[in-house]
Amino acid sequence: MEDKRHYGIADGKKDKEFFSLNLTQPYRSQYGSANPTAVVGPAIAATAVSTLAAVAFCKVMSKKRRA
Numbered sequence: 703m704e705d706k707r708h709y710g711i712a713d714g715k716k717d718k719e720f721f722s723l724n725l726t727q728p729y730r731s732q733y734g735s736a737n738p739t740a741v742v743g744p745a746i747a748a749t750a751v752s753t754l755a756a757v758a759f760c761k762v763m764s765k766k767r768r769a
Contacts, residue, residue: 730738 726741727738
């Protein structure tokens with residue numbers, strides 16, 4: 703039987719996390735990456751930057767709509 707932990711499913715129940723950055727680590731290790739966890743920091747930083755950009759965009763559009 704296939705191990706489904708890397709799909710976010712354990713014993714038929716969904717894990718608390720919707721998507722885990724740890725999903726990429728086994729694949730990066732499998733293909734010979736020297737540091738498979740190196741993508742975690744940049745992924746979190748990119749998420750934070752894109753979230754801030756979206757909030758700023760919504761604020762600007764909200765002000766334009768009122769004017």
